[in-house]
Amino acid sequence: MSETMVAVYIFTLAGFIGYWVIWNVTPSLHTPLISLTNAISGVVIVGAIVMAGSGQVSRSTEIIGFLAVMLASINIFGGFVVTQRMLRMFKTRNQQEK
């Protein structure tokens, strides 16, 4: 099996997991769900780090890599922080009285 086919397998199976997990999320948490998935899609930073940090390539790809690292970081930090802020607000009556 080629490298690409392995990738297709992983993509498909992860898609099924996503399908089941996401349908379970209660509608009241759909906004935090979007902001959290937003943060984790910042995982493209992994590709950007390799591009910015592997010393064997040209200056121009290093700079492209740097920009991508920065953009993905804004996403990761911004997404997680705003998700955390929102989730802290979801309280039951009992939790409010504490």
Next chain:
Amino acid sequence: MALSNDVVALFYLAAGILVILGLNRLSRPATARQGNYYAITGMVVAISVTLMQQDVTRYGFVIAGIVVGGIIGTLIALKIKMTAVPQLVALLHSFVGLAATLIAVGIFMEKSAAHQLSTVLAVELFIGAVIGAITFSGSLVAFAKLQALMPSKPLRFTGQHWVNLFLGLSLFGLGGYFLLTYSLGALVVIVGIAVLFGVLLIVPIGGPDMPVIVSMLNSYSGWAAAATGFTLGNHLLIMVGALVGFSGAILSYIMCRAMNRTLLNVVLGGFGGNNSSQDVNTTSNDRGFKSAAVEDATFMMENAERVIIVPGYGMAVAQAQQAVKELMEHLEAKGVDVKFAIHPVAGRMPGHMNVLLAEADIPYEKVYEMDVINSEFSQADIALVVGANDVTNPAAKDDESSPIYGMPILDVYKARQTFFIKRSMRPGYSGVDNQLFYRDNCSLIFGDAKDICQKMVSQYAMAA
């Protein structure tokens, strides 16, 4: 310390599992915060092992990027108002899109210099760059509309669909040329056309359709990450990208279902271009509706047993959530049972109203989804509509000629009495007149949602 590729892959697997567990924990409010911590841990693992990978030898640009981006992201996220979360999310989506596009171009330059390009890789780079660029510009337009930097109403011009078709076809034509020549110039032009395509895709979308569009762009940002994973042969990116892609796709589906429309219908523009809705307007405007004074509503509500409050985007615009919460407290002090009913597409993104009510310290067990609460309207004494409109229109149930016929609605009309806070008699987004206004058991209270709710609160406060 340089980790071997297998060790890195093992940690990536762990990171992927942490992200999945995080999403799973997010399903209920009680465990949701844990879910966020799981996902954060997964991301920390992923970034840490990448930094320790053999290929990464120079840290200057990497650390600078993380620090600068981290500070910017954290500051924005701490400062943003909860009513503005939809535009923040749209902006962040555009950053993922831009990052994915930059990475695709960067990989192309690296591989091209090393003469390692293949047809498969070129196809993957083409897809990654195109999805990334559409996500980038489309999200930016969505951001501009949500932030009111440009009009939120649909912008259309004649021949728009033909222009889009032409752009789509030229993308594929240039894609073919790119595969044959491996030319950087072709890739750059492809990115440029995809950016334009993304703009034209979102420009004709009106504000109330934004829940669908925000979900759709969320999905695109996932596909962009997955495509990047394919080009890099990185399985963590593929896994996470697929999760995000499907998450957004499911949300788009739920939002479309809540409007009884297809995604294609939303994207190609449905309601606004419909002329028949104009006729409905003019004929029904002569019919009588009742208006009520604030005092009537406060009197009836305090003597009611059950009150259901229906918030909509108008509540967010008027920033009335705090006043609504005080209203709830006064009514509860008088022994009234108060519940909140939320339509799936209320607000500008899925779950928008829930966040605003939670921000106002309204306990989430009082807030009900449409499917759960609809059976309770018939036992409610009062339904109070604050800033919602189309989602309460009974024409969706009994008027087959109505453009919104078939759309699931909140059964507000079944309550014994409805008070409808409204600025004017102007119809909602769909352009359809709300049949509820002409029913005997509905009274309109004209004014700003926040003003009216505050007046109600002050009346109760004076009497107490």
